[in-house]
Amino acid sequence: MEQRIMEHDEIYTLMMEALDGELEESDQGQMMAHFQECSTCAREWETIQAIHQLLLQAPVLSPAADFTQRTLALLPNTRYRIYAISAIYGFLLLVGLIPLAVIIWFILQIGPAFNQPAFIRGLQQGGGQLLEVMQTVVQAGWQGLGTFGELLGQQPSILGWLLVLVGVVFLWGGVYSQLTRPQRV
Amino acid sequence: MTYQGFEEEQIWLEQARRGNKEAFGMLIEAYQAPVFNLAYRMLGNADEAEQAAQEAFIRAWTRLDSYDPAHKFSTWLLSITSNYCVDQLRKRRAQLLSLDGPLPAHPALMSESASGPEAQVADGEQEEYVQNLLETLPADYRQAVILRYWYDMSYDEIAEVMDTTVSAIKSRLFRARRQLAETSMELEIVPAAPVETIS
Numbered sequence: 001m002e003q004r005i006m007e008h009d010e011i012y013t014l015m016m017e018a019l020d021g022e023l024e025e026s027d028q029g030q031m032m033a034h035f036q037e038c039s040t041c042a043r044e045w046e047t048i049q050a051i052h053q054l055l056l057q058a059p060v061l062s063p064a065a066d067f068t069q070r071t072l073a074l075l076p077n078t079r080y081r082i083y084a085i086s087a088i089y090g091f092l093l094l095v096g097l098i099p100l101a102v103i104i105w106f107i108l109q110i111g112p113a114f115n116q117p118a119f120i121r122g123l124q125q126g127g128g129q130l131l132e133v134m135q136t137v138v139q140a141g142w143q144g145l146g147t148f149g150e151l152l153g154q155q156p157s158i159l160g161w162l163l164v165l166v167g168v169v170f171l172w173g174g175v176y177s178q179l180t181r182p183q184r185v
Numbered sequence: 186m187t188y189q190g191f192e193e194e195q196i197w198l199e200q201a202r203r204g205n206k207e208a209f210g211m212l213i214e215a216y217q218a219p220v221f222n223l224a225y226r227m228l229g230n231a232d233e234a235e236q237a238a239q240e241a242f243i244r245a246w247t248r249l250d251s252y253d254p255a256h257k258f259s260t261w262l263l264s265i266t267s268n269y270c271v272d273q274l275r276k277r278r279a280q281l282l283s284l285d286g287p288l289p290a291h292p293a294l295m296s297e298s299a300s301g302p303e304a305q306v307a308d309g310e311q312e313e314y315v316q317n318l319l320e321t322l323p324a325d326y327r328q329a330v331i332l333r334y335w336y337d338m339s340y341d342e343i344a345e346v347m348d349t350t351v352s353a354i355k356s357r358l359f360r361a362r363r364q365l366a367e368t369s370m371e372l373e374i375v376p377a378a379p380v381e382t383i384s
Contacts, residue, residue, distance in 0.1 A: 016359050047366040051318065055334040058315045063221040063235050068213045071239045072206055075246050079204035 007034065011041055019052050194258060202249050213242055216259065219336065220266050226331045227270035229320050237273060241266040256345070263336065264346040267328050274324045321368050326361035329354055 014031045017023040023031070035042040113119050152159055194215070200208035220241055225234035244265050245252075252261055319327050325347070332338045332346060340351045340358075347354065 012359070012363065016355075016362065019362070044363075044366050044370065047369050048362055051362070051365050051369060054311065054315060055330070058312070058335065060218050060222045060335060061225050062218040063238060067217050067221070067235070067238070068210055071213055071217075071242050072210050074239055074243055075206060075209065076243070077204070078247065082204070 008038075008041060011038075015045055015048060019048070195254070198249070198252070198254070198258060201246070209242075209246055212258075216262055219259065220262060222335060223263055223266050223331060224270055226316075226319060226335065227267065227324070227327060228273060229316050233273065237266065237270055241269055244269070260338075260342055260346055263332070264348075267332070267346060271324050271328065318365055318368065322361055322364060326357050326364065329357040330361045330365075333358060 011031055011034050014023060014027050017027070018031070031045075035045060194212070197208040197211045201212060217238065221234055221238040224237035224241070225231060228234050228237060241262065245262055248265075252258065319330065322330065328347060329343055332343045338346070340354050343354045344351045
């Protein structure tokens with residue numbers, strides 16, 4: 001039985017070779033001999049041949065006569081696209097290069113000043129003062145938070161009012177975005 | 186394609202690359218039938234086929250810089266078309282659109298073989314039969330069958346278009362032909378086309 005199935009598979013391979021015009025004469029004889037014994041394969045071969053001929057005869061269909069003009073009208077204008085892309089790239093390049101050139105020029109101009117002892121001293125003093133200011137701001141903020149915490153402890157309704165206020169802001173934000181969203185056609 | 190035709194095509198391609206729409210129009214004129222036919226055989230619907238053909242030409246136009254002249258322009262163009270059609274078929278399947286029968290033929294369809302009214306009726310029936318058979322095949326089998334029968338492509342060329350191996354193409358064609366025969370036998374509709382014995 002297994003040998004019989006193998007034989008069928010081999011015959012199918014030969015059928016495909018025959019359709020592609022690659023079947024050798026000896027194999028053709030073997031195939032025909034098999035068809036005389038096996039009516040199923042013979043019938044299938046007839047059908048495959050008929051479909052093969054049908055597909056070979058099927059015409060190449062053409063689109064409507066004005067297809068070329070309609071398609072040309074849809075083509076994007078690549079020339080303008082190339083010009084636009086070049087302009088954008090040029091602009092981006094300039095945007096990147098100009099600040100770089102300005103920074104380099106500025107450094108070259110003020111570079112010698114960095115070596116002056118008075119400048120370095122001034123820089124150190126300025127840094128120290130900036131640190132002091134930041135410290136003061138943080139302390140004040142911390143104290144303010146503490147005071148606000150105490151106030152919340154005494155008047156908890158303030159928290160409720162704050163939440164209502166945030167809710168109102170979100171609500172009107174949503175209404176505004178709905179009103180200004182572009183409408184789909 | 187003749188050598189002169191090939192040279193002409195190269196000139197059109199060069200001009201089209203520089204943004205010349207008229208030159209690209211000549212290429213559309215030359216390839217509209219093969220591109221439309223491939224789309225129609227794949228999708229089975231004339232309106233969709235026309236849209237697919239237009240989309241294929243637009244894609245070819247915008248990607249002309251990536252075309253490698255070492256390969257045939259027709260192979261490249263048909264590759265764009267068939268890939269687009271396979272995507273469309275996938276989308277169609279994803280949308281679970283089921284069609285009960287073949288879609289009506291588009292009035293704009295023109296067959297070169299059609300002559301008198303009787304011949305047109307016979308051609309119409311044959312056309313419907315061919316299209317129904319093709320639609321029973323999975324997309325990749327259908328693609329291989331169309332490229333083999335309508336475009337007379339070699340296994341190598343089909344493999345190039347479908348971006349796969351020659352053995353995979355042989356296997357797909359083998360299975361596709363068997364499936365077509367089995368479908369015909371199951372439905373007991375053997376095509377009326379004259380059978381020429383292949384020897």
